[in-house]
Amino acid sequence: MLVLTDFHQPASVALAYAATLAQPLGARLLVVHAHRNALLDPELLTVSDSSLSAQARQPAFASLTRGLPVPAVTETIHGSVLATVAAALRRDHPELLVLGRPTDSSTPDELVSTTALDLLRAAPYPMLVVPPTAPAGRAPRRLLLAVDGESFSLGRYASMVRHLFRVLKAEVTILHVSPTPAATPLQTALASVLRIGLTIDLTRLSLARHIVASSPAAGILQAAQPGEFDLVLVIARPRSFLGKRFHHSVTAKLLLHCAVPVLVLPAQA
Structure with a gap:
């Protein structure tokens, strides 16, 4: 690392x-x-x-x-x-x-312009951003994987994520956020994760969770509380890194405000 x-x-x-x-x-x-x-x-x-x-x-x-x-x-x-x-x-x-x-x-x-946001634009790479209140000495076990329901690929980074899940013996909860209650997008979000095999051999996969919120960032921040989760994983698509509106993206909001560490995984085109 x-x-x-x-x-x-x-x-x-x-x-x-x-x-x-x-x-x-x-x-x-x-x-x-x-x-x-x-x-x-x-x-x-x-x-x-x-x-x-x-x-x-x-x-x-x-x-x-x-x-x-x-x-x-x-x-x-x-x-x-x-x-x-x-x-x-x-x-x-x-x-x-x-x-x-x-x-x-x-x-x-x-x-706000931080090193993390600028690096993600300049060189998209799996990036762990740790808030100043993060506890040391305890490996994360309860992981929140936020997905938008669209198909995605992590390319060569997928094996790293599977290894991380397996070694940590993690309990993974898959989160989908939408502005209205809906069951179908939740199942689609779960299918997008299963499709690329991120949870293969994972013995502690929680059922997917759906949150109704005004924006994806607001929903993820609502769910990602230190007492409930130790680490948040978010998929950052290439469009997140383009243009001056990057600071308005879901990834940027999480890196600036999430109370638990955030692992950003760049989706492959």
């Missing part, structure tokens, strides 16, 4: 959560800090940065990784966050990209 860090508290929470998840998976961690040293860097307006010097970064890395239950390698990459992380994903092919969500802000969504 590739874990992005800026040495701030949300990134530390994300690293601890990633380590907890990596342990049953038998995965290793690559902890990456993207250092930007340009005087006029536009990303500094939207992405938090660390002011640590080169001499201070190594002790900071050591402090971050000390006591983790899985092996961790650290690396500093120089340049634009989007470009350097995309290059690292192509080079290392991790199972997941993991990063922390900044502390909640009163800034309107339309004005």
Whole structure:
């Protein structure tokens, strides 16, 4: 797993959560800090940065990784966050990209630009976004898989999801949201998951759940409560990444506001 860090508290929470998840998976961690040293860097307006010097970064890395239950390698990459992380994903092919969500802000969504949203547009990849209140030390067991009922394919990422379900011995609930009560879309949503084999060999598959809500994002946020679920999985279609209205998409709303960690799975065209 590739874990992005800026040495701030949300990134530390994300690293601890990633380590907890990596342990049953038998995965290793690559902890990456993207250092930007340009005087006029536009990303500094939207992405938090660390002011640590080169001499201070190594002790900071050591402090971050000390006591983790899985092996961790650290690396500093120089340049634009989007470009350097995309290059690292192509080079290392991790199972997941993991990063922390900044502390909640009163800034309107339309004005928010986070590393997660920008990375999803620049390099769609399975991405786990961890809120600052996520508990560490307990692997997720109760998973909520939100689907819209349309056919989809995860391509090469499907095997990773099946492995995750199997190793975690997860209980998976499939969620469909619509503005009106309807049984047929619920069955269609369930069929779309069964069709690609995500739940093969899964012994704890809950029946699909339907929620009536004004929007898909509102329904998912209503269902995804920390006391009921440990992790939310959402399918992000290619159209979610196009144009300036990305911040209005279901994926963006979840990454900004969900109280539990969100695993974004890019659908394949």
